[in-house]
Amino acid sequence: MVDVVAIQPLLALIVGILILIVPRVLNIAVAAYLIVVGLLGLFPGLLG
Template sequence: MLTMVTIQPLIALLAGILILVMPRLLNYVVAIYLILIGITGLWPQLMSGTSL
């Protein structure tokens, strides 16, 4: 099972590769990266039912 510790570097690697291959995607890649990192950071709190 992938944990957040392994997911975040994989997302960063994929984002970096996409930016290198297609620089015009920079805005979209950064936006998607930030959204995914935010979701993975909040996921434990959302699943445990505790408030922030």
């Protein structure tokens, strides 16, 4: 199982590159990040 700590830097890098290419994706990226962090905070065992 992939650890969440290992996924976050990779996800941040991918989203950062997408924001540089398509700035409109910033709203979607922030919303998705907040949803994921919120779900993982409410349900800590969600990924494993």
